[in-house]
Amino acid sequence: MSDIGKVRLRVPSTIKPGEVVRVRSLVIHPMERIERDKQGKVIERNYNYIDKVVVTYLGKTVATFETTQSVSENPFFSFTFRATDPGQLKVTFTDTTGGKFEGSADIKFS
Amino acid sequence: MRGWCESRRRPEPTRRSVLRALGTLGAAAAVGTLTGPRPARAQALGQQETVEAAMKRVFGTRAIKDGSALVKLDVPLIAENGAVVPVSVEVNSPMTPSNYVKHIYVVADKNRIPVVTKVTLSPEAGQAYVGENVRLGETGDVRAIVEQSDGTLLQVKREVKVTVGGCGG
Amino acid sequence: MVCGAAVGRAPRRTVARWLASALLIVGCSAASDAPTYSSIPSWTTHAIPEARGDIKTLPDGKREAMRYRGWTTEDFGAYRTYAYGDARPDIAVQRVVMPAGVVGDAKKGRALFLSRAKGPCTGCHLIPGNDVWPAGNVGPDLSTIADRKLPDAYLYQQIYDARITFPNTSMPPWGVSGALGAEEIVHLVAFLQTLKGPVPAEKDPDRNPETRHKPVGFGDNLDPTNNPAVLLAEDAGTQWNAKGPTGKACADCHAGGPATAMRGVATRYPKFVKANARVMSIEDFLTVHAPETIGAPLAAESAANLTMATLVKMASNGMPVDLDLTSPAARAALARGKASFYRRVGQRNHACADCHTPDKGANKFLGGRLLGDVTVGLSRHFPTWRTSQTEMWDMRKRMQWCMTPLGMNMLAADSIEYAELELYLASFDNGKPLSVPGIRH
Numbered sequence: 001m002s003d004i005g006k007v008r009l010r011v012p013s014t015i016k017p018g019e020v021v022r023v024r025s026l027v028i029h030p031m032e033r034i035e036r037d038k039q040g041k042v043i044e045r046n047y048n049y050i051d052k053v054v055v056t057y058l059g060k061t062v063a064t065f066e067t068t069q070s071v072s073e074n075p076f077f078s079f080t081f082r083a084t085d086p087g088q089l090k091v092t093f094t095d096t097t098g099g100k101f102e103g104s105a106d107i108k109f110s
Numbered sequence: 111m112r113g114w115c116e117s118r119r120r121p122e123p124t125r126r127s128v129l130r131a132l133g134t135l136g137a138a139a140a141v142g143t144l145t146g147p148r149p150a151r152a153q154a155l156g157q158q159e160t161v162e163a164a165m166k167r168v169f170g171t172r173a174i175k176d177g178s179a180l181v182k183l184d185v186p187l188i189a190e191n192g193a194v195v196p197v198s199v200e201v202n203s204p205m206t207p208s209n210y211v212k213h214i215y216v217v218a219d220k221n222r223i224p225v226v227t228k229v230t231l232s233p234e235a236g237q238a239y240v241g242e243n244v245r246l247g248e249t250g251d252v253r254a255i256v257e258q259s260d261g262t263l264l265q266v267k268r269e270v271k272v273t274v275g276g277c278g279g
Numbered sequence: 280m281v282c283g284a285a286v287g288r289a290p291r292r293t294v295a296r297w298l299a300s301a302l303l304i305v306g307c308s309a310a311s312d313a314p315t316y317s318s319i320p321s322w323t324t325h326a327i328p329e330a331r332g333d334i335k336t337l338p339d340g341k342r343e344a345m346r347y348r349g350w351t352t353e354d355f356g357a358y359r360t361y362a363y364g365d366a367r368p369d370i371a372v373q374r375v376v377m378p379a380g381v382v383g384d385a386k387k388g389r390a391l392f393l394s395r396a397k398g399p400c401t402g403c404h405l406i407p408g409n410d411v412w413p414a415g416n417v418g419p420d421l422s423t424i425a426d427r428k429l430p431d432a433y434l435y436q437q438i439y440d441a442r443i444t445f446p447n448t449s450m451p452p453w454g455v456s457g458a459l460g461a462e463e464i465v466h467l468v469a470f471l472q473t474l475k476g477p478v479p480a481e482k483d484p485d486r487n488p489e490t491r492h493k494p495v496g497f498g499d500n501l502d503p504t505n506n507p508a509v510l511l512a513e514d515a516g517t518q519w520n521a522k523g524p525t526g527k528a529c530a531d532c533h534a535g536g537p538a539t540a541m542r543g544v545a546t547r548y549p550k551f552v553k554a555n556a557r558v559m560s561i562e563d564f565l566t567v568h569a570p571e572t573i574g575a576p577l578a579a580e581s582a583a584n585l586t587m588a589t590l591v592k593m594a595s596n597g598m599p600v601d602l603d604l605t606s607p608a609a610r611a612a613l614a615r616g617k618a619s620f621y622r623r624v625g626q627r628n629h630a631c632a633d634c635h636t637p638d639k640g641a642n643k644f645l646g647g648r649l650l651g652d653v654t655v656g657l658s659r660h661f662p663t664w665r666t667s668q669t670e671m672w673d674m675r676k677r678m679q680w681c682m683t684p685l686g687m688n689m690l691a692a693d694s695i696e697y698a699e700l701e702l703y704l705a706s707f708d709n710g711k712p713l714s715v716p717g718i719r720h
């Protein structure tokens with residue numbers, strides 16, 4: 001599945017200095033759910049799901065999501081940051097197989 | 111005798127759901143880099159427990175107050191399916207270094223893995239707001255539990271009815 | 280045209296009997312033509328194996344349907360389909376009497392009423408109970424039916440075959456089709472006769488479909504942070520540029536990228552394609568066009584077909600659907616598509632119209648699902664991302680899925696019957712803006 005890890009971020013088109021900005025993010029990921037056999041017993045294996053999302057702004061961590069398989073496939077996350085200076089907003093998704101996926105947006109004022 | 115559209119099992123992720131593409135990456139696109147396989151961990155199985163056990167594990171015997179004055183939990187009354195249920199939590203908080211929301215927990219009482227997400231915020235977030243799409247196994251309460259920087263715990267919860275079956279599949 | 284004149288004209292193909300009853304049901308409208316079936320080419324499917332509607336016979340003689348992974352493999356061959364060559368008559372109406380010597384058990388009846396393996400009856404009918412979730416209101420609320428003091432025999436007949444009383448009912452003929460056994464219906468009658476008023480006050484307005492909140496949908500279908508299909512489609516343009524076995528790519532003949540080259544194209548589909556002498560959707564057309572040009576199959580319901588169809592349709596987003604509905608070929612196809620829409624099929628003996636027209640089931644709840652109204656236009660958001668399936672479905676897969684709960688074998692995804700039915704559906708989208716991909720349950 002070569003589309004795993006595709007990320008899209010959305011920030012408002014105009015941002016004023018000091019504004020609290022809401023960000024929307026989506027990442028393509030199976031968020032594998034626990035499987036059970038016909039007897040209902042859990043099939044033990046390393047399930048592939050995103051378990052951590054880290055949001056940084058100007059290099060500083062703003063928000064961290066510790067997630068479980070109760071989060072939907074192709075997970076959507078929304079959060080805010082205070083836009084103090086122009087610079088990079090970065091969102092890093094990490095999954096349980098070691099996959100690491102990033103999306104970033106250059107924050108500019110207008 | 112066959113039933114009312116119940117013959118459909120929930121499918122595994124299909125190859126069809128993934129459109130084969132390479133694509134160039136813009137500023138707000140993905141970089142997929144595998145940092146190497148991590149050893150299989152017990153946690154990768156998913157922490158299955160009852161919600162009571164989860165609450166005890168995470169909060170112990172700490173007092174959890176009613177948060178309805180400060181916490182807004184937005185969930186649909188009825189979810190068309192349990193696969194994608196939008197949840198958002200907004201807390202009335204100044205988000206200053208001396209007074210901010212440190213954690214927001216989203217809990218789904220009836221899920222096998224009831225602790226859906228634990229969010230950690232810093233004052234730089236500017237607002238105590240998070241949103242995500244969650245899976246719900248069945249009709250049940252969804253809770254938002256908020257931990258303030260002074261250690262106060264606040265909770266609000268709402269029932270979400272999950273629609274099952276039907277001819278839409 | 281004058282109503283009734285068409286009935287005298289016997290079509291060449293052997294569909295005279297159902298055609299006649301279809302005409303009666305369709306009624307007389309100055310704008311609609313009578314369907315004719317004499318000039319339809321036979322069509323060899325170009326669909327992936329799961330989408331061909333094939334039935335295979337196993338070594339032990341049992342018949343099994345080849346369908347998508349996870350779909351039932353049950354063969355519903357006993358029941359009528361949309362196939363133009365399927366000349367089987369309507370299921371005959373039966374007048375019946377209650378079987379002797381069976382004592383009705385109301386408790387068994389209630390279990391049957393709620394059983395997903397049967398109806399469930401709650402799909403259409405509300406009854407009291409906190410465990411009743413979610414009931415529908417396509418049929419009447421039966422919570423106080425015992426107050427009407429209807430004879431057991433009458434209730435038995437209604438469940439067995441309601442068409443005795445209501446010739447055009449949506450109620451399936453449960454006894455005639457064998458979906459419910461005679462003894463089971465006796466238990467159901469016993470249960471219904473316990474439903475006396477007054478009903479307890481409703482604690483939860485969502486329990487009752489009459490007061491239930493309508494679904495709010497899944498938000499902006501064109502927002503790539505909301506609809507995964509948009510995010511996935513954004514990079515699928517590489518398929519446009521990819522060279523096929525002939526060494527050519529779509530881009531070689533269609534310059535400027537899909538957004539430019541294909542702008543407006545999808546507004547005109549489905550349409551009658553002269554070269555193939557049949558109505559085709561974009562998806563159908565690709566199954567023929569791609570092999571002829573780039574040499575790649577783009578089989579119906581393949582990932583490649585779905586991607587390309589989505590790309591082509593996105594190029595027309597915001598533009599109004601602009602179908603040919605007036606040429607002789609279009610009118611003939613529309614007439615057949617409309618006849619299919621009103622045709623009763625399957626074990627449940629349902630027509631599309633039973634659920635999807637405003638004077639029958641549209642905008643009512645079928646179980647927990649709000650039924651769509653064909654007259655508002657239901658095709659312009661296809662292919663759509665389905666959150667419950669985590670994949671894209673085009674209109675044909677959606678039609679094929681409808682077949683399973685109706686208890687009817689599906690046709691090939693690219694069949695002419697489905698194409699003409701889609702044309703009829705799309706006629707209601709005419710003038711309204713395309714918005715692909717959709718996002719739905």
